[in-house]
Amino acid sequence: MSTMYPKYSRRREGDTDIMEQRLLTTVTHLHLFLSRCAGCGVCVDACPKDAILLGMVGASIRGLTEEAPISINPEKCSYCGICVVLCPYYALRLEIDDKPRLPILEREGFPTYEVTAEIDQEKCVRCTICYEVCPNGAIVNEVPVFEGMGEGGVPRQTALDAKTTFVLEKDKCTFCGICAMLCPAITLKRVPFSAEFLGNDGEITWNEARCDACMVCVEACPHDAITVDRKVFSKAKLPGKVSINIAKCMFCNWCEQSCPSKAIRVDMAFVGAIRVNTWKCPGGCSTCIDICPCRALYLPIPVPVTRMDKDSIRPNIAINYKLCNVCGACVNACPSEDAILMRRTGIHVKGEETDLYKKILAKMCVPRTSKVVEKTFGTVETKVLPPIKKKK
Numbered sequence: 001m002s003t004m005y006p007k008y009s010r011r012r013e014g015d016t017d018i019m020e021q022r023l024l025t026t027v028t029h030l031h032l033f034l035s036r037c038a039g040c041g042v043c044v045d046a047c048p049k050d051a052i053l054l055g056m057v058g059a060s061i062r063g064l065t066e067e068a069p070i071s072i073n074p075e076k077c078s079y080c081g082i083c084v085v086l087c088p089y090y091a092l093r094l095e096i097d098d099k100p101r102l103p104i105l106e107r108e109g110f111p112t113y114e115v116t117a118e119i120d121q122e123k124c125v126r127c128t129i130c131y132e133v134c135p136n137g138a139i140v141n142e143v144p145v146f147e148g149m150g151e152g153g154v155p156r157q158t159a160l161d162a163k164t165t166f167v168l169e170k171d172k173c174t175f176c177g178i179c180a181m182l183c184p185a186i187t188l189k190r191v192p193f194s195a196e197f198l199g200n201d202g203e204i205t206w207n208e209a210r211c212d213a214c215m216v217c218v219e220a221c222p223h224d225a226i227t228v229d230r231k232v233f234s235k236a237k238l239p240g241k242v243s244i245n246i247a248k249c250m251f252c253n254w255c256e257q258s259c260p261s262k263a264i265r266v267d268m269a270f271v272g273a274i275r276v277n278t279w280k281c282p283g284g285c286s287t288c289i290d291i292c293p294c295r296a297l298y299l300p301i302p303v304p305v306t307r308m309d310k311d312s313i314r315p316n317i318a319i320n321y322k323l324c325n326v327c328g329a330c331v332n333a334c335p336s337e338d339a340i341l342m343r344r345t346g347i348h349v350k351g352e353e354t355d356l357y358k359k360i361l362a363k364m365c366v367p368r369t370s371k372v373v374e375k376t377f378g379t380v381e382t383k384v385l386p387p388i389k390k391k392k
Helices: 042-046 057-061 082-086 103-108 131-135 179-181 216-220 253-260 287-291 327-333 355-364
Strands: 006-011 018-023 026-033 053-054 070-072 092-096 118-119 137-139 162-168 187-190 204-206 226-232 242-245 266-267 270-276 342-345 368-373 381-382
Touching: 026 242, 042 057, 042 355, 057 253, 057 287, 057 327, 057 342, 082 355, 118 242, 131 137, 131 253, 131 355, 137 342, 162 204, 179 216, 179 253, 253 266, 287 327, 327 342, 327 368, 342 355
Parallel strands: none
Antiparallel strands: 006 018, 018 026, 026 092, 053 070, 118 266, 137 242, 162 226, 187 204, 270 342, 342 368, 368 381
């Protein structure tokens, strides 16, 4: 009996769903990395074959179900790679015969995101705040760990481009040992006491690498025998480097907003805005907060009753618009009708804007709002809003 081609299958390996198309001479795999998928639904709008459906985003991201935030039909998929190109979180990868390939770029041409995430190394002071705040681990921190950050760290004085001098006036020194008792950079080797020699004598050595010119030895010396001087040749800038791994960056803007030296620039892919209707938000839900990949949504600090305006409503949820990249994951997960609204007005791309891309762009810019409707078991839809009427 002959084997019929093509063959299709779907399997899960670890945190990866793998869709397979097996032809007579070619095997194609579409990988969905569940740990990276935010349920934004961009791939759903982007797929020209309607092979991708939105799943239960909130339950999936929260770990309440083993199902993925999206579902891909391996038989309907054309394995063109458009979803890979447009996924803002690098959650999809296409391989043909075990090699990463994107046929849509190779054969027909398709624009790619024009985004920016860069650190000006001249302005960067290596404080690593960006490394601490990045919600996706996209910051590469190559700054050494110094002793102030924990045991076993690099001596702090190595961070300076400086020269320290230590001068001991031996005719004043009595080898009392007070300086060595106080400072780890000073060592005293005293001549052993004996009946033959009752005086104080010995040798004092100083380790420049351990000296931070704190002047304690100078101030504590009872005989003014020590002089310490430090000359700094340049402004202190920690060694090492802080950079951004673009393959992990979600362009959420946390690093740019948190950088004290304004050394980071981030330009997002999507143009538009998310709006939260707080009076329609059910209290105690917080689904959108839990699943937001950019951590742009938060529970506002309660306002004392004495400070509230008359007839005002205390919001259950709030959004920091500087951090939101308008991905739409919150809209897809919110169970309350019209609590979250999303309107994209454009996408920053580079390359030829083909007719296919323009059709996808139109779908991605359809205004929508939260109202998760499960028409088919295991898949959901969101409520679509009427287009914005242009003023004449």
